[in-house]
Amino acid sequence: MNNTRRKFFKQGLAGALLVGTASFARAGITDPVKPKAPKATNPFRLGMAGYTFVNFDIDKTLDIMEKLDVHYLCIKDFHLPFTSTDEQIAAFHAKLAAKKVTGYAVGPIYMKSEAEIDNAFAYAKRVGVKTIVGVPNYELLPYVDKKVKEYNFNYAIHLHGPDIATYPDATDVWNHTHMLDPRIGMCLDVGHDLRNGCDPVADLKKYHTRVFDVHIKDVTEASKAGRGIEIGRGKIDFPALIRMLREVNYTGVCSLEYEKDMKDPFLGIAESIGYFKAVSDIA
Secondary structure (H helix, E strand, O other), X not given: OOHHHHHXXXXXXXXXXXXXXXHHHHOOOOOOOOOOOOOOOOOOEEEEEHHHHOOOOHHHHHHHHHHHOOOEEXXXXXXOOOOOOHHHHHHHHHHHXXXXXXXEEXXXXXXXXXXXXXXXXXXXXXXXXXXXXXXXXXXXXXXXXXXXXXXXXEEEEEOOHHHOOOOOOHHHHHHHHOXXXXXXXXXXXXXXXXXXXXXXXXXXXXXXXXXXXXXXXXXXXXXXXXXXXXXXXXXXXXXXXXXXXXXXXXXXXXXXXXXXXXXXXXXXXXXXXXXXHHHHHHO
């Protein structure tokens, strides 16, 4: 519902309540309408994971984000290559700014060597973000720890459910990182966490001090067979998730990573964003 329609609805409802109140007063009956509780605040921001638009250029990506009133983008290298010059990076950010979009992180970036880690951190610095969403080999975590201290970045490890051996769920990320620099944590992909038999709401509560990014999505099953579906149609309890985001005071970005119908995802993206926004208003 757009602002005009929302305002019209509220005004009409307010008028109806006033008429009803006057009628009760004339009849000498106590007004049964109780004051409405204050609307819950949403400290977290809504964004898009760049992978959602793997089949589309940055212009199409920004056009869709503008239509959906979404203002944060996790930047993928197919939109801004690792080899981009400073001039190309500046032009990229100018294009985002024209659509009122902020590139808040880069990744996911897979890292299988120290050289790839070096390149990722240097790239993020040139892009001008302070968060890397990464997937390093386990044995490289001490080197990631060293680079985080050097750059003062947050490093959010993207979990992938049962599809790959490394970092299948939030507990695995926690077990491999909790003894490292506190700026090393996770990108909590709620769909993949559920697909590995975990409860993403409970995991958010347990590990929130190391959750630096959240990928929101819905899935059809709480197993490896689960596939992406529009938010609200699957197995994830989004009202509970949103309440937990508030409870743990998560102030980062919740980025939709939509992985269904990826050659023509736009209706599903719109439905998912609309559902998440609506639930955030009432949960």
